Amino acid sequence: MANYSTNEFKAGLKVMLDGDPCAIVENEFVKPGKGQAFNRVKLRNLMTGRVWERTFKSGESLEGADVLDLDMEYLYNDGEMWYFMKTDGSFEQYPVEKKALGDTEKWLKEQVVYTITLWNDNAISVSPPNFIELEVTETDPGLKGDTAQGGSKPATLSSGAVVRVPLFINEGEVLKVDTRSGEYVSRA
Amino acid sequence: MIDDWRPTATIVTLRERARLIAEVRTFFAERGVLEVETPVLGHGGSTDVHLASLSAEATTPAGRERLWLQTSPEFAMKRLLAAGAGPIFQLARCFRDGEVGRRHNLEFTMLEWYRPGLPLAALIEETTDLVRRVLGRESGDDPVPLRRRRYRELFREALGIDPFTVPIETLRRLAAERGGLAMDDAPRDDCLDLLMSLVIEPQLGRGGVEAVVDYPASQAALARRHRDPEDGEWVASRFELYLEGLELANGYDELTDAAEQAARFAEDNATRRAAGLPEVDVDVRLLAALEHGMPAGSGVALGIDRLIQLALGHESVAEVMAFATPRC
Numbered sequence: 439m440a441n442y443s444t445n446e447f448k449a450g451l452k453v454m455l456d457g458d459p460c461a462i463v464e465n466e467f468v469k470p471g472k473g474q475a476f477n478r479v480k481l482r483n484l485m486t487g488r489v490w491e492r493t494f495k496s497g498e499s500l501e502g503a504d505v506l507d508l509d510m511e512y513l514y515n516d517g518e519m520w521y522f523m524k525t526d527g528s529f530e531q532y533p534v535e536k537k538a539l540g541d542t543e544k545w546l547k548e549q550v551v552y553t554i555t556l557w558n559d560n561a562i563s564v565s566p567p568n569f570i571e572l573e574v575t576e577t578d579p580g581l582k583g584d585t586a587q588g589g590s591k592p593a594t595l596s597s598g599a600v601v602r603v604p605l606f607i608n609e610g611e612v613l614k615v616d617t618r619s620g621e622y623v624s625r626a
Numbered sequence: 627m628i629d630d631w632r633p634t635a636t637i638v639t640l641r642e643r644a645r646l647i648a649e650v651r652t653f654f655a656e657r658g659v660l661e662v663e664t665p666v667l668g669h670g671g672s673t674d675v676h677l678a679s680l681s682a683e684a685t686t687p688a689g690r691e692r693l694w695l696q697t698s699p700e701f702a703m704k705r706l707l708a709a710g711a712g713p714i715f716q717l718a719r720c721f722r723d724g725e726v727g728r729r730h731n732l733e734f735t736m737l738e739w740y741r742p743g744l745p746l747a748a749l750i751e752e753t754t755d756l757v758r759r760v761l762g763r764e765s766g767d768d769p770v771p772l773r774r775r776r777y778r779e780l781f782r783e784a785l786g787i788d789p790f791t792v793p794i795e796t797l798r799r800l801a802a803e804r805g806g807l808a809m810d811d812a813p814r815d816d817c818l819d820l821l822m823s824l825v826i827e828p829q830l831g832r833g834g835v836e837a838v839v840d841y842p843a844s845q846a847a848l849a850r851r852h853r854d855p856e857d858g859e860w861v862a863s864r865f866e867l868y869l870e871g872l873e874l875a876n877g878y879d880e881l882t883d884a885a886e887q888a889a890r891f892a893e894d895n896a897t898r899r900a901a902g903l904p905e906v907d908v909d910v911r912l913l914a915a916l917e918h919g920m921p922a923g924s925g926v927a928l929g930i931d932r933l934i935q936l937a938l939g940h941e942s943v944a945e946v947m948a949f950a951t952p953r954c
Binding site: 466470474475490491494 | 806823
């Protein structure tokens with residue numbers, strides 16, 4: 439991979455830092471009146487999701503990271519790995535470890551398309567679509583006539599996620615949920 | 627269609643900018659300081675190790691030669707001083723390679739002025755007056771206050787160390803901690819610069835103008851040096867002016883000694899060679915002018931784009947420039 443110098447750092451650039459692939463979030467050029475210039479850089483570690491703040495001497499460089507975001511459809515789980523398939527017609531499949539799946543595990547549904555981040559052709563993270571439709575598998579019985587009150591109760595969805603839903607929702611209904619906030623949006 | 631043909635400043639801002647620039651000219655006219663214009667291109671460039679100069683190939687009566695784009699109008703203005711110009715100011719376009727960011731632009735406007743015979747302390751006052759004028763807070767109930775801060779005192783307060791005497795290992799460890807980077811074999815000044823930029827600078831100039839004085843002698847650049855009355859350590863006769871965490875100006879009790887100036891140029895180029903940086907042609911005409919004799923006095927360079935940014939309440943210099951670097 440190519441090397442990138444601090445003056446080429448911009449949001450979204452993928453670089454290697456301490457052995458992990460990172461995405462640059464923010465890059466600020468700082469310089470005292472007379473003297474050495476530095477770049478104050480925020481990077482998101484793509485393995486852990488954690489944001490690092492590092493300072494570099496201006497002109498220093500980092501190795502680029504071979505990182506790619508691809509759309510893939512979720513297929514199945516064999517008890518050890520989760521399998522996804524490219525949507526480009528190649529039918530190429532990628533196994534994903536639990537660690538890479540992270541929180542997305544609770545939003546998994548077959549045939550839904552997810553964004554898989556590959557590093558050196560290995561899946562390192564999975565992002566769900568912003569909105570997903572899932573069936574309620576378990577919740578207290580719905581209360582009639584309570585639609586205006588705005589109360590809520592927990593409901594378990596087919597993927598395993600638990601979300602707060604209005605009191606009138608019943609088991610077996612399909613709901614639209616925002617995966618970013620984990621909030622109920624509407625009936626699907 | 628791409629939309630980046632548009633200015634980075636609004637037309638309203640550009641009108642305000644023009645008004646403030648006119649205010650600057652009035653300020654100096656009132657004080658009998660002559661406006662001058664000197665070349666942007668010169669045979670000599672800045673040897674400063676921390677400045678990257680741009681250069682251009684030009685055809686002149688001497689043939690094909692390399693000319694340097696100025697990083698400040700200092701050398702040409704000092705030649706005017708040596709020729710007897712008296713107090714002078716200039717709004718000069720300057721170029722510094724690689725310096726692009728919220729507070730930097732590859733080319734920018736420097737307001738630089740020289741005051742033969744004026745002590746540094748008086749120039750700090752005058753620079754603050756100019757800042758007040760541009761901010762529109764000159765008199766009445768709300769004049770911007772000025773506070774003088776010693777470089778050593780700032781490090782003692784913020785970090786609990788004396789920047790001049792602290793062991794280099796302690797300094798490197800502190801810089802590495804604060805910056806999150808390896809400083810294992812970093813020179814002393816790089817550690818100080820890092821701590822200054824990351825820890826001290828952001829807190830400076832809150833609630834008024836702060837003038838930092840008595841810099842380490844190693845950071846003197848083109849300023850004289852004097853002994854710190856506290857313990858006789860050499861310090862640079864220099865100041866930097868801060869407002870709202872922004873460095874606005876850099877002033878010197880000007881070096882007038884030709885031999886000392888030549889030695890500092892040579893030292894810079896030696897450091898450049900050692901660091902694998904390109905050497906810069908020394909301005910021999912400046913040295914000749916100093917040899918002839920330049921009146922003692924003080925001078926200051928002020929980043930007018932930053933001051934206009936603060937005066938108009940903007941977040942970046944790009945917002946007060948017609949076309950900032952990415953759109954040039």
